[in-house]
Amino acid sequence: MKAHDGIYLDGAWRPAAGQDVIEVLNPADEQIIGRVPAAGPEDVDAAVRAARAALPAWAATPPAERAARLTALRDVLAARKDEIAETVTAELGSPLPFSQAVHAAVPIAVAGSYAELAATHSFEEKVGNSVVHHEPVGVVGAITPWNYPLHQIVAKAAPALAAGCTVVLKPAEDTPLVAQLFAEAVHEAGFPAGVFNLVTGLGPVAGQALAEHPGVDLVSFTGSTAVGRQVAATAAAAIKKVALELGGKSANVILPSADLARAVNVGVANVMSNSGQTCSAWTRMLVHRERYDEAVALAATAAAKYGDRIGPVVNAKQQARVRGYIEQGVAEGARLVAGGTETPHERGWFVSPTVFADVTPEMTIAQEEIFGPVLSILRYEDEEDALRIANGTVYGLAGAVWAGEEAEAVAFARRMDTGQVDINGGRFNPLAPFGGYKQSGVGRELGAHGLAEFLQTKSLQF
Helix, strand or coil: CCCCCCEEECCEEECCCCCCEEEEECCCCCCEEEEEECCCHHHHHHHHHHHHHHHHHHHHCCHHHHHHHHHHHHHHHHHCHHHHHHHHHHHHCCCHHHHHHHHHHHHHHHHHHHHHHHHHCCCEEEECCEEEEEEECCEEEEECCCCCHHHHHHHHHHHHHHHCCEEEEECCCCCCHHHHHHHHHHHHCCCCCCCEEECCCCHHHHHHHHHHCCCCCEEEEECCHHHHHHHHHHHHCCCCEEEEECCCCCEEEECCCCCHHHHHHHHHHHHHHHHHCCCCCCCEEEEEHHHHHHHHHHHHHHHHCCCCCCCCCCCHHHHHHHHHHHHHHHHCCCEEEECCCCCCCCCCCCCCCEEEECCCCCCHHHHCCCCCCEEEEEEECCHHHHHHHHCCCCCCCCEEEECCCHHHHHHHHCCCCCCCCEECCCCCCCCCCECCCHHHEECCECHHHHHHCCEEEEEEEC
16 A cells, blocks of 8 residues: 555645655565655644544434444454555565454454444443443553554454443554554544544654543553563553553463374464564473474474475564574573574575573573564473473463363363463454463453453433
8 A cells, every 4th residue: 555644634635834854664675665755742642632632522412323333444444454464564574365364354353343343332231220331431542562453453443432432542653554544444434533543653752641641541551561560661651541452471381191293383473473573472382301403303394394384474573583592592492492592584584583592581581572483491300390380481471281181171271360361272252251360461362351441331310
């Protein structure tokens, strides 16, 4: 798509207040593919004011009418699914088949799920002599990341709009083009002016202005735990509600009774998907000591198959970050069994699919989120040791458990300090709540639990 040279404000594309621009680069060849405005505080203020003005009428719109607009939005996105996939591939570097299957298809499904929820959710309930109303929280400031650019936009904007909130979106500066495409879809779907607004800009400027704006009632942020702390601190000054989906260092626990080959192959695929740029990726594989060597060999073989199948990481800074972690892993004594720091292509920000063995729980690569195609394999002695290692980080976003019997895997999963666990390769469910324990975040996205984040409660006593 051709980049807009303005921001989407109050139902129209308008020039930004300043002349600064952001150059959008293709991570695969480092070429400029578009330029968008670098909005500043003045633009954010105008967008929040537009959202504030549109809030009373949109909040009073019957849920069935909000559902109709969301259905139209889903249909527009579905009609443009090929353009969505091509846009994400161009600005994120994701291989086109993955962009089609995940980056385009998943947000379309999520938008459809909120169209249904808006029509069927009970926004009022009777509790004894009280009637409890669930009302929109107000103006939502949505700050989204680059790794799943459209999915994260839809996971915030769709439930907010379903709840009756109005939205100001600040997307990641690396992937603003698909955000502009989403704004076009909102416009085509017939949402009233001001209900959804888009400001492209830098995080420390536009993102900060949005988080601290007094006209924003809730800040919904997805990104690193470090930036999440800053967002939460900014919001706390105004006692403002936050929803934070942050980092992860998820454990893939393979119990001795599991189908080892399947568990390892699926685990490697999980880490390599999206070039490892997935907050919920199972980046720590835990294997019993008696099956450890076999698992390492399987993982090394599996990782080698991804050399030409994954795209680059998003930018040069991310490439340097991931390489730095690989170097640190070697320096701390982990054994490199696949990949490394060598660049597999002359151009583009690529990182080789990498697997470490002999990783111990205290190593940096076993504790910190790398956000690249890097897998650490750890050995454990028994089930209690596995649980200790699995729960032994500051994160708690996701995980997986494999066992010969489902009940055995479920029993272990119930003891994990994490927001979601896949059992024997369980499939992604767009209606299930997504979010973390500990420093992986506050609140939930997707499904009815995601809708609840954008509602506040009022009780009337009779």
